[in-house]
Amino acid sequence: MSGTSQDGVDVALIETDGDIITRFGPTAYRSYARPERALIRSATAAAANVTERTARPEIVAKAEAAVNRAHVEAVETFLTANSIQPRDVAVIGFHGQTVLHRPERRLTIQIGDGHVLAARLGIPVVYDFRAADVAAGGEGAPFAPMYHRALARGLGLEPPVAVLNIGGVANVTYIDGDDLIACDTGPGNALLDDFVRLRTGKPLDTDGRIARAGIVDQEAIARLLAHPFFAKPPPKSLDRNDFRSWAGAAFDNRSVEDGAATLTALTAASVARILPLLPRVPKSWIVSGGGARNPTLMRMLVERLAPARVQTADDAGWSIDALEAQAFAYLAVRSLRGLPISLPTTTGVPRPLCGGVLVEP
Ligand SMILES: Nc1ncnc2c1ncn2[C@@H]1O[C@H](COP(=O)(O)OP(=O)(O)O)[C@@H](O)[C@H]1O
Numbered sequence: 625m626s627g628t629s630q631d632g633v634d635v636a637l638i639e640t641d642g643d644i645i646t647r648f649g650p651t652a653y654r655s656y657a658r659p660e661r662a663l664i665r666s667a668t669a670a671a672a673n674v675t676e677r678t679a680r681p682e683i684v685a686k687a688e689a690a691v692n693r694a695h696v697e698a699v700e701t702f703l704t705a706n707s708i709q710p711r712d713v714a715v716i717g718f719h720g721q722t723v724l725h726r727p728e729r730r731l732t733i734q735i736g737d738g739h740v741l742a743a744r745l746g747i748p749v750v751y752d753f754r755a756a757d758v759a760a761g762g763e764g765a766p767f768a769p770m771y772h773r774a775l776a777r778g779l780g781l782e783p784p785v786a787v788l789n790i791g792g793v794a795n796v797t798y799i800d801g802d803d804l805i806a807c808d809t810g811p812g813n814a815l816l817d818d819f820v821r822l823r824t825g826k827p828l829d830t831d832g833r834i835a836r837a838g839i840v841d842q843e844a845i846a847r848l849l850a851h852p853f854f855a856k857p858p859p860k861s862l863d864r865n866d867f868r869s870w871a872g873a874a875f876d877n878r879s880v881e882d883g884a885a886t887l888t889a890l891t892a893a894s895v896a897r898i899l900p901l902l903p904r905v906p907k908s909w910i911v912s913g914g915g916a917r918n919p920t921l922m923r924m925l926v927e928r929l930a931p932a933r934v935q936t937a938d939d940a941g942w943s944i945d946a947l948e949a950q951a952f953a954y955l956a957v958r959s960l961r962g963l964p965i966s967l968p969t970t971t972g973v974p975r976p977l978c979g980g981v982l983v984e985p
Pocket residue numbers: 626627628629630631632790791792793813814817827828829830831832912913914915917918919948
């Protein structure tokens with residue numbers, strides 16, 4: 625899995641029949657090197673004008689080769705480190721790197737070629753998970769909800785439970801028994817990462833330290849939350865760069881601390897903005913993704929979601945970093961078995977739909 629934060633590749637092994645999860649295996653992370661990140665950023669910018677999902681302008685083709693390479697390396701290192709033989713892995717779920725997500729144009733592009741991975745690793749690969757959903761009129765995101773529901777069954781928490789993943793974009797899964805609702809809530813880390821990189825040259829606000837020293841501009845938050853996306857009921861999804869120019873302008877004249885504080889608060893406030901759009905208020909929240917590693921953001925979430933209990937995925941016995949990667953392993957097995965991987969209540973697809981493309985080595 626490599627998400628919209630464009631930070632690196634997460635690897636996770638699970639044991640599952642596509643329904644029940646019987647075991648969490650080891651996990652690993654292979655960060656993108658600086659030039660790889662820059663290449664993926666350029667490819668994302670270049671892909672904005674692409675109208676065909678198979679089109680690969682030169683810079684996008686270059687980025688795709690780098691994405692393939694990074695994933696092959698990540699898996700090879702993972703197998704060696706854990707003494708796992710390729711024949712012991714039934715299937716790899718390969719998400720690829722999203723460079724464009726425009727479901728309203730029935731277009732979503734994840735670069736990364738399943739054929740390359742299967743051939744290099746000698747393991748069957750399922751990839752291109754989102755294409756069928758978008759082609760059928762779905763949002764093409766989020767895709768982790770069915771995995772969240774399978775995990776939540778084991779927790780015994782009082783419903784409803786919300787699982788919040790804070791990657792580049794933030795998305796929520798609302799679970800009330802078998803009822804499942806999911807959508808993107810708004811920006812996750814991407815706007816903050818971009819702002820901090822622009823101002824300091826560093827790729828992230830490590831441990832929320834910059835934001836902690838700043839003052840939140842509540843008026844700006846209220847103004848930004850007036851954007852029609854936030855009032856729209858689920859399902860709904862975002863492209864990483866949807867809010868970029870729109871929010872960017874509001875931050876030009878701020879100190880780096882105040883800007884970071886306000887962008888962090890924007891993420892928390894946009895998560896809380898989903899509450900009136902849900903059938904009931906969740907009793908507890910489980911937070912995964914890199915955003916769960918940001919204590920300033922976590923503190924703001926606790927404030928905005930009170931009195932609900934807010935805990936990290938690690939605290940719940942899951943994994944902050946590996947949850948999304950595990951989800952795509954789970955979906956790969958579901959795809960092999962022909963089971964649905966998206967639902968009308970998660971992506972807005974007209975009927976439960978299978979997806980993913982299988983490549984044998
Ligand atoms: N220690 C940390 N402090 C603050 N933010 C963090 C920390 N660790 C990770 N992050 C944030 O999480 C992001 C990566 O999150 P991730 O879940 O991998 O997102 P994605 O699924 O979009 O790749 C980083 O870009 C950064 O914004």
